[in-house]
Amino acid sequence: MGQRWKRTDNTGGLLTLTGGQSGAAAKMVMTGVVAATLTGNYSIVGDAGGASLRWGSGAITQIGVGASNGADLAIDGSNAFAEVGATNSNKALDSLGTVNGNGLPDLRDEVKVSTTGALTVLSGDGRLKVDACGGHGGSQVTIGGNLTNGSFSGVAVGHVTMTTGDTLSLHGNVKNDAGAVFDVTGNGAVAAAAGILELTGAFTNAGGVNIGSNGDIILTGPSAYTQAGGFTAIAGTLTATGSIAVNASTIEMLGGSLAAGSLHIAAGASLVGSGTIAAAITSADSIVASGGSLDLAGGLTTATRITIANASALEHQRSRRAGER
Numbered sequence: 001m002g003q004r005w006k007r008t009d010n011t012g013g014l015l016t017l018t019g020g021q022s023g024a025a026a027k028m029v030m031t032g033v034v035a036a037t038l039t040g041n042y043s044i045v046g047d048a049g050g051a052s053l054r055w056g057s058g059a060i061t062q063i064g065v066g067a068s069n070g071a072d073l074a075i076d077g078s079n080a081f082a083e084v085g086a087t088n089s090n091k092a093l094d095s096l097g098t099v100n101g102n103g104l105p106d107l108r109d110e111v112k113v114s115t116t117g118a119l120t121v122l123s124g125d126g127r128l129k130v131d132a133c134g135g136h137g138g139s140q141v142t143i144g145g146n147l148t149n150g151s152f153s154g155v156a157v158g159h160v161t162m163t164t165g166d167t168l169s170l171h172g173n174v175k176n177d178a179g180a181v182f183d184v185t186g187n188g189a190v191a192a193a194a195g196i197l198e199l200t201g202a203f204t205n206a207g208g209v210n211i212g213s214n215g216d217i218i219l220t221g222p223s224a225y226t227q228a229g230g231f232t233a234i235a236g237t238l239t240a241t242g243s244i245a246v247n248a249s250t251i252e253m254l255g256g257s258l259a260a261g262s263l264h265i266a267a268g269a270s271l272v273g274s275g276t277i278a279a280a281i282t283s284a285d286s287i288v289a290s291g292g293s294l295d296l297a298g299g300l301t302t303a304t305r306i307t308i309a310n311a312s313a314l315e316h317q318r319s320r321r322a323g324e325r
Contacts, residue, residue, distance in 0.1 A: 011039040011040050011069050012040060012069065013041065014042075015040065015041070015042050015053070016042075016045075017053055018045040019045065019047040019049030019077075019079065021047075022048045022049060024049035025049045025051065025079075027052050028053050030056060033055065033056065033058035034084065034092055035058070035060075036060065036061045036062065037060075037065060038103075039064065039065060040069070041071070042072065042074065042082070043074045043076075044075050044076065044081065046076060046079035049079075051077070051079070052080070052083055053092075054085070055092060056085070057085075060082075061096060061098065062096075062099075062100060063096065063098070063104070064099065064101065064102040064104075066101050066122065070102030070103060072104045074104075075106070075107050075108075076108050076111070076135065078109070078110035078112070080111065089112070090112065093105070093115060094116055099120070099121045099122065100122050105129070107130050107131070108129075108131045108132075108133060108134065110136075110138040110140075110164070111141070112140050113142070114141075115144050118143070118144075119143050119145070119147050120148045120150070121147075121148070122151065123152075123177075123180075124152075125153045126150070127156070128156070129155075129156050130158070131157070131166045131195070132157065132158060135162065137158065137162030137166045137187075138165070139166045140166065141169070145170075146174070147172065148175045148177070149175070149176050149177065149182055150179075154180050154183070154207075155181075156184075157183070157184045157195045157215075158186045158215060159185065160185060160187055160188070160213070162186065163187065163190055164192070165193050165195070166195055169198045170198070170199035170201065171199075171200055172200065173202045174203040174204070176205045176206060176208075176230075178207055180206075181209075182205070182208070182209045183209075183212065184196070184215040185210070185212025185213065185214065185215040185236065186212065186214030186215050186216075186236070188212075188214045191214070194214045194236075195214065195236075196216045197218070198220060200221045202219070202223035202226065203223075203224075203226070205226065205227055205228060206230050208230050208231055209232040209233070210233050211232070211234045211238055213235045214236055215236035215237070217236075219241060220241060221241060222242045223240075223242055224245055225243075225245070227244075227246040227248060231249055231250050231252060232251045232252070233254055234254060234258060235256045237258075239259045240259070240261070241260075243264065244258065244260040244279060245264045245266070246263070246269040246271065247266045248268065250269065250271075250272055251265075251271050252272050253271070254291075255274055255275050257276040257277075257278060258275070262281075262282045263277065263279040263281045263298070264282055265284040265286070272287075272288045273289075273291055274289065274290065274292030274312065276297055277297060278297045280298045280301055281296065281299065281301065281304070283302050284302060285305065286304075286307070287304055287305070287307070287314075288307045289306070289312045290309035291312060292312060292313070294314050296314070297315075300316060
């Protein structure tokens with residue numbers, strides 16, 4: 001079934017499209033131009049039949065206004081689309097560049113979205129959720145440039161009960177501002193249900209980064225993961241082809257693993273917890289083994305102060321350790 005309109009103003013309203021059984025698609029077609037700034041609440045759920053919200057032209061560049069009108073755009077299913085033209089894709093989001101402080105793209109259950117440029121999630125309650133709000137997972141979201149997160153509600157990839165892995169891919173850098181939160185997690189009981197953030201550039205964190213069980217952050221290029229403040233908590237995996245630098249605050253190992261070409265821990269910063277460090281530690285001010293076994297599989301190349309808490313253990317490659325004080 002379907003409806004055809006020239007345009008719609010959904011500010012403050014709720015528009016819901018839900019597909020029926022196989023062959024029974026829900027469609028709303030607007031021949032006019034989509035507003036560059038999306039406001040109002042939209043729910044597009046494919047189910048078996050499919051669902052689409054279609055505009056004649058234009059592009060969504062911003063979700064939410066900030067101080068005034070918010071916007072939630074929920075797209076659920078591989079056959080659910082916010083489209084421009086009859087494309088059977090989420091082409092309306094190709095030019096998305098800003099999620100305002102009261103905006104939310106909620107993408108779940110095998111949704112595919114690709115933007116052509118950088119994306120900024122602004123401070124306040126701005127959010128980008130990829131399979132983070134429920135469902136079976138499997139979404140593939142690509143950002144064509146840098147991602148800047150300034151929100152305490154922030155960016156989230158995956159959730160702990162999904163059954164299919166998902167990926168947020170970035171062709172650029174990540175900047176997680178002070179006070180902002182970035183979560184990547186998967187289902188620890190299902191190996192194939194990993195939540196993955198993969199980026200070609202650098203990741204600079206001044207806020208909070210949580211890598212949950214079966215969550216992976218993977219830096220594929222030579223750039224570094226830099227802890228400039230805040231914290232990084234690792235129950236999953238943090239992997240960098242280049243280096244990892246803890247310039248301030250703490251990286252807390254929660255049973256996960258960290259792998260890189262090298263690991264630098266600056267004066268006043270610390271590495272704490274249990275897990276596996278598969279990176280050569282080239283400098284370190286403080287390492288604390290706590291809550292289990294901390295395996296320094298990459299070795300130590302510098303004299304380092306080491307603390308082993310009660311009922312904890314430290315493993316290391318003695319042949320590579322320069323000293324201990």
